[in-house]
Amino acid sequence: MEHFKEKYPGDEVYFIMGADLLVDIGEEKWKKSKELVQENKFIVMARNGIDMLAVIAKSPILRNADDGQTFHLIDKGLAMEISSTYIRDEFQKGGEPRYLLPESCYEYISTNHLYQ
Known part of the structure; x- marks a missing residue:
């Protein structure tokens, strides 16, 4: 993410991922999960069986970063497998x-x- 922010300084850069990775980050399974969430914006695609709002609510890391701008949840009935x-x-x-x-x-x- 740092690379792309430096390469495109005038643009908004988003980390695009599936909701399964949101779960992993929220459970701090990623190295530097807290910093990743604090310093970036995310587009999160739905996955079958994952309630993205519940995932954010359960995780202090995600919940504390949920300012209405950090996570863009794409569910609209589409679960990308x-x-x-x-x-x-x-x-x-x-x-x-x-x-x-x-x-x-x-x-x-x-x-x-x-x-x-």
């Missing part, structure tokens, strides 16, 4: 997850032979 791990696994298995990524991201991964 496709994760970054799934996309990496597709590349490793020789799959073509082109439809899951922006074209520029797909091209970068393909050109640089990432995850193979």
Whole structure:
């Protein structure tokens, strides 16, 4: 996140993740979870079976940072079960997850032979 904030100083930078990672961060399973939450903004995609508001309410780290601007919760009936791990696994298995990524991201991964 620091890299992108430095690279794009005039832009708002968001950490995009699934609600499963929100749970992990709230339970401090990530190194420097508290700093990560205090210094960044997040877009969180719904996952089946995870109540994002309850996750935030249960975690002091998340609850204390919930100022109405830090977490942008995307639920709208859509639960994204496709994760970054799934996309990496597709590349490793020789799959073509082109439809899951922006074209520029797909091209970068393909050109640089990432995850193979």
